[in-house]
Amino acid sequence: MGNMSVLYFVVQFAGYAFLLVSLLLLGIFAAYCLYVHYIHLKFDHIPGPPRDSFLLGHAPALDKAVKGYKVIHDKFLKWTETYGPVYRVNVLHRVMLVVSCADAVKEYLMSPKYPKDPYTYDLLFNLFGKRFLGKGLVTDADDDHWYKQRRIMDPAFSRMFLKGMVGVFNEKAECLMEKLEEKAESQSPVGMHFMFNCVTLDVIAKVAFGMDLNLLDDSETPFPHAISTCLKGVAQYIRNPYTMYMPWHWKFVKEVRNSAELLRKTGKECIENRKRIIKNGEEVPDDILTQILKSAEQEGDYDDEVMLDNFITFFIAGQETTANQLSFTVMELTKQPEIIKKLRFEVDDVIGSKREINYEDIGKLTYLSQVLKESLRLYPPAPGTARWIPKDTVIEGVQIPGGIAAIFSTYVMGRMEKCFKDPLKFDPGRFHPDAPKPYYCYFPFALGHRSCLGQTFSQMEAKVVMAKLLQRFELKLVPGQTFEIMDTGSLRPRDGVVCTVKCRVADCKGNT
Structure with a gap:
């Protein structure tokens, strides 16, 4: 009888406890809903698309827009055309602005008053629980701490120092040319994106860290796969940080964590x-x-962990973005015979048949510079950046409450008629030295004090590789290749730019 009483008491207590916990959770949920309602009241005067739901906001539309690694910035472009140069995007209790007007780009990217959005970039501190980019140059939202890092890094990326690295650019680019010659002789198709990934990773490993990976010699180093896996992990993690708690994603999460740990x-x-x-x-x-x-x-004193953060940053940013730019450029040039003709005329005039491109030659390749810039306009590997707006302000006549992140997309602005006439046309003339400058509509390396440290490095390398390629080979996309873009944290050609390769001269060695 006593046992029955105890059992009854336990059951009754458990029932009360369950009721209390349920009421507590219900209260927390109700309080959260009230907070979301408050956020709506605070920001709903800003134009924007209708929310898909009260709580999720635009998350379902964004999730659909990125499915299959589609480009989220295409959705931003469509919304910009509909809702104007300043509109809001809601996800749960967070609100972000998408801004596409030159005056705002000038104000928020050029001024140190507006730091990088801490929420967005703090996500990349870890990757599924493993420290990844940490507080490196790209992700550090603390401007004082970032400035100390930048002061340490600047001498290593000065033009004077990089001038001495042109020999490495030539050496690694020559390895690529040799591989392409083999492909031409065997008439085998070649994935140019893969080849560019190998050569740019070889370059950054050698120039930055004295490492000889020799990936083009079929080295079995796991680096390319590790970098690719981490980038896919970044894309997934930013869109849904809770992926790591979902059992059906655990295999992928483990692979990403192992790749980050290897790097x-x-x-x-x-x-x-x-x-x-x-x-x-x-x-x-x-x-x-x-x-x-x-x-x-x-x-x-300089934190070893931060130095390691920058090791990862250089390895990924210094390799991935340049490889993607080169791939997009080749992809576009396969349908631009007149532009190729002009490029070859310039390369033949400046470089001739010599195999060693020197620093002075790079500066003379002005039309190639225009082509590379136009490639970055239509296909920016790093499509945008975000800044934190701490105080109330006005953008394009819209009152903006403080405490909000703003996304600035060079991809969106590069494809807007008000910024570039006939924006989908590939026209290197836009960047002719005498052409009007696209002030604050074009920022593939960001702008201001937080602009990309490695942009000079990247464009010197891209020029050397492209000049040698144009000097010696003709490339044609194999049937079935598309011009679609894939978003895996950076933008890349979806189909890998698989080409047939043909020598411009009888043996690709300059002997006609």
Whole structure:
């Protein structure tokens, strides 16, 4: 009888506890709904598309827009055409602006008053629980901390220092030319995006860290796969950070975590080994890592973890974006015979038949510069950036309450008629030295003090590779290739730019 009483008491207590927990959760949910309602009241005067639901906001539409690695900025462009240069996007309790007017770009990207959006970039500190980009140059939202890093990095990316790296650009580009010659002789199709990934990764590994990966020689290094996996992880993680808690994604999450761990482990070994060599007074490579370590020593204490964050940042940003730019450029040129004709005329005039392109030659390839810039306008590998607006302001006549993130998309503005006449036409003449400058409508490397540190490096490398390619080969897309874009954290050609390769001269070695 006593046991029955105890059991009755336990059951009754459990029932009350369940009721209390349910009421508590219901209260929390109700409070959250009230907060979301408050956010709506605060920001709903800003134009924007109708929300899909009260709580989810525009999340279902955005999720549909990115399914299959489609480009989210195409949705932003469509909404810009409908709702104007300033509109809001709601996701749960968060509101973001999408802004596409030149005056706002000038104000918010050029001024240090507006830091990077901490929510967006803090997501990349970790990747599914593994430290990834941390507080490196790209993700550091603290301007004071970022400035200290940038001061340490600047000497290693100066034009004077990079001038001495042109030999490496030539060496690695020549390896690519040799592989393409083999493909031409065997009449085998070649995935140009894969080849560009190999050569740009070879370059950044050698120039930045003194590492010889030799990926074009069929090296079995896991780096290319690790980088590609991490980028896919970034795309998934930004869209849904809770993926890691969903069992059906665990296999993918584990692969991403392992890839991030491999990159950080390799970076740690590389940095520690270089520090040991410097300490022992041994001869060190004159590369970016050595320059950074010297600058860090002059500046004083510099966090090893942050240095490792930048190792990952350089490896990914220094390789992926340039490879994608080169791939998009080749993809577009396969349907631009008149532009190719002009490019070859310039390359033949400046480079001739010589195999070593020097620093002075790079500066003379002005039409190639225009083509590369136009490629970045239509196909920017890094399509946008975000800034935090801390105080109330007005943009294009719209009152904007403070405490909101603003997205600025060079992809969107590059495809707007008000910024570029006939925007979908590939026209390098837009960037002729005498043409009107596209002020604050074009920012593939961002603008202002937070502009990309590696843009000079990237464009020097792209010019060397493209000049050699134009000098020696004719490329044609194989049937079935499309011009579609894929968004995996950066924009890349979806189909890999698979081409047939033909030598411009009898043996690709300059002998007609």
